[in-house]
Amino acid sequence: MKSVTRSLRILEAVAQHQPVTVGELTKLFGLPKSTVQRTLVTLAEAGWLRANRKDTTRWEIGARVLAVRPAALQGSSLFAAAREPMVRLRDAVNETIHLSVPDALDGMVVVDRVDCDHPVRTFHTIGDISPLHATAVGHVVLAHLPRRDVEELITAGLERFSDTTPVDPAELRAELDRVRTDGYAVNRNQFRPGVCAMAAAILDEDGTPLAAVAISMPDSRFDEQHAPKWGHLVADTAAEITQRRLGA
Template identity: 80%
Template sequence: MKSVTRSLRILEAVAQHQPVTVGELTKLFGLPKSTVQRTLVTLSEAGWLRANRKDTTRWEIGARVLAVRPAALQGSSLFAAAREPMIRLRDAVNETIHLSVPDALQCMVVVDRVDCTHAVRTFHAIGDTSPLHATATGRAVLAYLPRADVDELVARGLERFGEATPTDAGQLHAELERVRADGWSVNRNQHRPDVCAVAAAILGEDGVPLATVAISMPDSRYDASRLSELGGLVADTAAEIGVRRHGG
């Protein structure tokens, strides 16, 4: 149990001081550098920590922490602001509604879900992660990030999940321009086969994307003639959540 306790304390310390170096943690705990480094690597392999993307000698919280955060998130302003509008959106379209947050440029993480009543529906568990470039939720976020961040993501390589997945800079930037023009993004089988979604970003007061709300449906119920209607509904819901979160 000593090693488990040590790992948890190091995890808590990273959360408090991130981004933090091995040396800083060594001084903080009075442990051998090799022990701290080994613990960090183990936590990283499990998804709890990751190296900072701008300085890989520093460590910060990873996606796994976001995945187990929903219980705590229920008391947050985002969760409180989003829940009622998500239910109303579900009632309006009878499709599954997801609330997701970005983990830097690593992925999107599902933090809440309101299910539809259809026997056949899409399913993303709370804590599920997905790539930014291949999903409606991810591109809804990317559209409002600085160009340098998008270029950094492209430089890492854009994995292909299907024929429609944007895998080069020009294709991705063209999609992001459409998102900015429309106010919402769409994914038709670009990440998971037979899964479609329409999403919009929830913006902070400074215009930074904090989260996304999405309508998710199987391809069998995707209707291109309703795309503008669904996009308008999800964009309005995202805007309402943003206003409610700011206390408006």
């Protein structure tokens, strides 16, 4: 139990002081450097911590921490701004609506969901992680990131999940250009077979993508003719959440 308590305290310290080095944590807790390093690696392997992308000697919490207790989000500006527009979007299309946040370039983490009333519907568990290059929520985030980040993701390798997964770098770049033009992304079976989605990005004051809101549905209910209309609906919802969060 001592190791569990130590791990939780180190997790809390990282959250408070991030991005923080092993040396700083060692001084803070008075523990051997090897012990702190081992704990950090274990927490990172479990998905709770990650190395800072700009300085890999420093550690920070990952977005997955938000999945521990979704109710904790209720006091956040993102959750408060997103919930009502998500419910209205669900009522307008009667499909599952979900909110996801990026965990650096490692993936998108589902942090909230509003279900539809169809007996057959898509289901995203809070805390589910999906890849950026193979999802609508990932594409809208990538479309608003610096191009160097997109190239970093491409260099790391684009895993294929289905026949429609964009694994060719040129194809992915072209798709992101389309997202920038249209304001929303469409995913048809790119990650999970039989699952489609349309998504748009929620932005910070400087245009940084903080999250993405998506309409998700079974492929059997995906209607190509309705895609532009629903794409604009989800884009309008994302814009409203952005404005509400910024107090506009």
